[in-house]
Amino acid sequence: MTDTAPIQASNKQVKSKKRVADFGEVFTAEREVNAMLGLLPDTIWHNITATFLEPACGNGNFLAEILSRKLNAVLELLSAKKIKKKHQAFNYGFYAIQSVSSIYGMEILADNCTECRERLLNLFIEHYQTHFKETDPNIIKVVKYLLGQNIVNGDALFNTPIVFSEWAFVGEMVYRTDYIYQNMVDDKHYRTEHHLHKKYKSVHYLELNESTEWKI
Numbered sequence: 001m002t003d004t005a006p007i008q009a010s011n012k013q014v015k016s017k018k019r020v021a022d023f024g025e026v027f028t029a030e031r032e033v034n035a036m037l038g039l040l041p042d043t044i045w046h047n048i049t050a051t052f053l054e055p056a057c058g059n060g061n062f063l064a065e066i067l068s069r070k071l072n073a074v075l076e077l078l079s080a081k082k083i084k085k086k087h088q089a090f091n092y093g094f095y096a097i098q099s100v101s102s103i104y105g106m107e108i109l110a111d112n113c114t115e116c117r118e119r120l121l122n123l124f125i126e127h128y129q130t131h132f133k134e135t136d137p138n139i140i141k142v143v144k145y146l147l148g149q150n151i152v153n154g155d156a157l158f159n160t161p162i163v164f165s166e167w168a169f170v171g172e173m174v175y176r177t178d179y180i181y182q183n184m185v186d187d188k189h190y191r192t193e194h195h196l197h198k199k200y201k202s203v204h205y206l207e208l209n210e211s212t213e214w215k216i
Contacts, residue, residue, distance in 0.1 A: 033065050048073050048099045053164075055156060057105030060116035063151075067120055070099040071127045089132040093139035094172070096124065097205055100143050101167040101174075105151040106181070113153040120147050142208045156181060163197055173202040176214065 044050050048070055054062050074095045083091050103120075107113040124143050128135050146167070154162040162181040167174050178197040200214045 030061065030065075033061050037062070037065060037069070045069050046073055046076070048077060048095055049102050049169075051102045051104070053104040053106070055106050057107045057112075057116055057151065059112045060105070060119045060151075063103055063105050063116060064119055064123055067100065067103060067123055068127070070103070071096060071124070074099055075131065089134060089136070092128070092132065093136055094205065096128070097139065097142050097146070097208075098167075098169055100124065100146050101150070101169075103150060104164055106154055106156060106162065107151070108153075108155045110153050113151055117144075117147045117151045120151070138206050142206060145209045145212075148210075154181075156185070161197075167208075169205065170202070172205055174205050174208060175202045176200045 050070075052063070052066050057063055074092060077095060078088050078091055081091075100120075105113075105116060107116060121140075121144050125135075125140060128139070149165050152162055152164065154160065156162060163178050164181055164184075166177045166179060168177070169175075177199045180197050198216060200216055203212060203214075
């Protein structure tokens with residue numbers, strides 16, 4: 001139960017010479033992605049909620065590999081907990097949502113941002129459907145929502161605030177706290193009330209979607 005569905009690789013490193021000239025856009029090859037992630041301690045890949053932020057995520061070469069490894073860790077967690085087979089799909093969805101909620105990306109080009117979200121969503125769906133015959137569309141809807149929130153189209157060099165949401169799970173309830181990216185980078189004490197953008201009341205994790213009514 002530890003095999004993962006194959007990653008939808010994007011081996012093309014350049015879309016056009018103009019984009020390279022205008023934006024310096026060159027995608028990291030899969031081999032280099034794996035080599036760089038391989039430098040991280042193995043313990044990180046056993047922690048499904050370890051947070052990753054890719055500040056220039058492109059169309060998701062790094063984030064796709066990170067998500068794949070996280071989903072593998074979810075399968076390993078289910079096995080370690082010896083969860084009964086009939087409950088595995090439910091628990092997989094719960095833990096997978098936590099894994100996705102801790103992956104963040106920022107991208108200056110809108111088309112890359114959209115492509116990255118779609119790529120990660122398709123990777124998750126393929127992994128989910130590969131390991132479980134019955135899948136819950138609500139789980140997929142939550143994952144899609146989180147990717148829409150966490151993969152942000154923006155430029156950190158401009159003054160326009162970029163807001164990221166932190167998703168804290170307490171049981172099946174989720175607390176959302178919004179932070180301004182520039183504050184997180186400029187001040188190591190960003191987790192103070194002074195640097196909070198917004199803090200919301202909790203909702204059930206299956207209620208995370210576009211129609212969620214967030215109350216402060």
